[in-house]
Amino acid sequence: MRALHRLAVACTLCCGSALAAPHYTITARLALASGTLDAAARIVLPAGETVALRMDGAHRIESMQLDGRPLSAARDGGQWRIELAPATRDRQLELRWQIRAQAPDSAARHRDTLTAFAPQIGEAGSFLPAGGAWYPLPHDSAGPLLHRYALNVDLPATQRALAPGDLTQDTVRDGRRSQRFEARQDGEGADLMAGPWQQTTRALRARDGRTLTLVTLFHPELAAEAGGYLDAAAQALTQFEARFGDYPYSRFSIASSPTPTGFGMAGLTYLGIDVLRLPFIRHTSLPHEIAHNWWGNGVHLAPDSGNWSEGLTTFVADYAQREAQGDDAARTLRLDWLRGLSALAPAAHDSLADFGGRTHDASQAIGYHKAALVFLMLRDTLGSATFDRALRTFWSTHRHRRAGWDDLRLAFEQASGRDLRRFFAEWVEGRGLAEPRLDAVRPGADSVTLTLAQPAPPHLPGLPLHLRDPDSGALRIETLTVDRPQQSFTLPLKGCAELAIDPDFRTARRLRPGEAPPILREATLDGTLALTVLDGGDARVGAAADALVGDWLDTPPPRLAADAAPGRTARMVIGRSADLDRWLARHGLPARPRDGDVVAWAVRSAAGGTLALVAARDADALTGARRALPHYGQQGWVVIDGGRASARGQWPAQTQWTRVCALSAR
Known part of the structure; x- marks a missing residue:
């Protein structure tokens, strides 16, 4: 798996409303040593329907008033719920609360960060995602409401904060830093981040004549990477503006996280330190996150319609980058997608309309890769000019509003003059793959x-x-x-x-x-996968293998004894190089293709099952490959030396x- 090819939009609150947007003024003071945040909010709620405010029930509410009168909140399923009856005039709610949080866990797995929205506060970094309801999020009878805010953050002078919106104040006094962020467009919430960052900025002239600010907020050990990331961000922004329309914000920030995070919010992306060190991220994941400022964070997801933004962003960013490299590179990526999709059992093929966000590799294969292929099929059918014209129409019509698959269909129908109801019904609402x-x-x-x-x-x-x-x-x-x-x-x-x-x-x-020919992901996505560990009597090898499997696979597979011959089902075999070489010879399989600290490769058994084989010099080498190896599932083989991939490749497809x-x- 390529690192962060499955980056999630951080706060996909999937419902809309006819009400005017609530407006928040929030003040937050971070105390890193104690892991606390003291917050106050003044919320202007527009007249209209019933409004419910929901906040994580773990936080302590200290006071609350509605139009100057005391008000109480009720607990509901682990959340604070504040119910406000319909009113004929705007109302003002004021409250104070405190959050206690753990420091970020640098040993966390990326998979865990996709669904973990508990606040994190610490010297190495702080992250309070809006999706975790660190402040009272507004809802009406249809669901979460888009809203606007001004967020004032007080934190130590050695730290900087970041949130979606314009940075309108940044001052330091008496050892504390005060920053103000203003979200002037309707959005899905205030994601608050902070860290001991070094800031580098660059100005970029936008298509409409505005001056945009590009920013890196990097931990000191990443300072040398700032220039390359700013270059790549400027290039991607310029390309997407020309293709889709004006960039919707005044800034784009790239911030580093102490955890293996990969999120994109309005006007920013928040990526793990180790991820940012990877040389290809600025050319792959970064453009993907920038494209989300049009698709997913610029046009928001509609209720009960499925997450179309990940597939569209994968198509216009990741796939477009491969097309720019040439026909062979684009064909290789399409084949990678089909390999992963073909490895999924038919029962695992949910519809695109049911995809909400990536939680594991199977959901990524559907919501990102199948969706991107559906957009490719649509472009091949309508032509590139019509396809891009439809996206520009979709952008201009739904900018800073919610939209769903039906809205996309209407935009493509308007641009092409064709009835696309059957195409969308079968490929968005339907399940499975074609099998011509x-x-x-x-x-x-x-x-x-x-x-x-x-x-x-x-x-x-x-x-x-x-x-x-x-x-x-x-x-x-x-x-x-x-x-x-x-x-x-x-x-x-x-x-x-x-x-x-x-x-x-x-x-x-x-x-x-x-x-x-197989790739590693064909085995790891196969529902029949079993695991064999060849530890040679060394308990450290067995423990390292278990740790690798925990990082690599969504769920631990059943164990299979070493003497069981490869069959029609998938199998992962992990062991020391000498032990694995003997296992291959015993079962009549081709020899290990490469030498290295750790070599992983995929083959098919004579009976047809896909094998993912991992040969390691010793337990230490296997442990050193633990972080890198799961990112190379799209490869037929990969060599890990010193904890990094030193060589990788695929065997060519055989046209029938x-x-x-x-x-x-x-």
């Missing part, structure tokens, strides 16, 4: 009639069919519209041709057996060609 196959071939005089079988979902508006001249290699591509579970197509053909269905992997389909001939060739 050639059922029959009937030669004609100067033609050939092909019968394709395509079980549900059968609607493929642009299935690519490649016909290659067996002598010259000249290629012809036919684009087929598949509407039924079984359908015939007559194609002109003189002589013979070699035929392949979608050999460039442009369709969200299940790979055919033998079509692509079928020879067809017209009667004139016989």
Whole structure:
């Protein structure tokens, strides 16, 4: 797995409202030594429907008044709930509360940070996500409300704070720093971060003539990385503005976290220190997070519609970067996506409409990669110009508002003049992958009639069919519209041709057996996965293997004895290099492909099961690979030396060609 290819939008509060946005003025004082935050808020609530304020029930409310009169809160399922009946005029709520929090855990796994929203306060860093309700979040009968705020933060002068919004004050006096952040557009909340950061800034001229401020807030050990990140941020912002429309904020900040965090909020991204050190992050995860300022943090997610923003952002950022590298790089990424999706059992294929956010690798494969392939299929069908015109319309219509898959469909229908209801019904509301196959071939005089079988979902508006001249290699591509579970197509053909269905992997389909050599993720995502540890009697090897599996896999797999032969199910085998070499020879499998401290690679057994094999020099080497190795699941093989990948690669896909001939060739 590439590090942070599954970065989550931090606070996807998925409901809307017809009410005017509540406005907050919050004052927060951080005391790092005691791990406390003392806060006060004045909240102007607009007239209208019933409003409920919800805050984490672990916090201590010290006082609360509504329009100057005392008010009480009730506990409800671990939350404080403040109910306000409908009113004909605006109201003002004032309250004070205190938060006690643990310091951030630098040993936490990235997977744990995706759903952990408890506040963290400490010298190395502080993080209070809005999604954890560190302050009273507004709701109405439909759900959470977008709102605006001014946030005043008081903290030690050696620290800096960060929150979505304009930084309108930054002063130091008597050993304390005072900063004010103002969110002037409707948004999903005040995510508060702080750290012992060194700040580097750069000005960037926006498309509309504004001067934008780019900022890095890095721990001292990352100071040398600031310039490269600012360069990459400027490039990505300029490209996305030209493609989608004006950047919606005045700043973009990149802040480092002491935990393996990867979040994107309005106008900023919050990434783990170790992640920021990786040389490719500024060219991969950073553009992804910047694109979220249009999709997910600029246009917010609508209620009960699914999280479309991750798939769209993956397509316009991650995939666009591969396209810029060339056809081979883009094809490799598409194949990576299909490998992961094909490894999932059919029962694990939820619909895109049901995807809310990444919590494990399987959900990432659906919500990020399948969704990106669906957007690719849509672009291939409508054309790039129409696709981008639809996104610009979607942006201008829904900027700082909530929108869902239906709103996207309407934007694409408006831009293309086509009815896309069936496409969205089958590929967004539906489940599973396409599985097109050639059922029959009937030669004609100067033609050939092909019968394709395509079980549900059968609607493929642009299935690519490649016909290659067996002598010259000249290629012809036919684009087929598949509407039924079984359908015939007559194609002109003189002589013979070699035929392949979608050999460039442009369709969200299940790979055919033998079509692509395995990658590590095919085993780790397989629901049949079992684990074998070859510890050679060394308990330290067994403990290191267990720790690696805990970091790598969503759930621990069942154990399988070493003498059990590889079969049709998936298997992970971890052990010392010498022990694993003997295991391979015993079961007639190819030898280890590389040498190194740790070598991990994927192969298929003779019976068809995918094997993820990890050979380590010793227990210390296996422990040293624990953080890096889970990030390389898309590789066929990877070598870890000194805790970092020194080499990696994939074995090429094998296109399955079928020879067809017209009667004139016989």
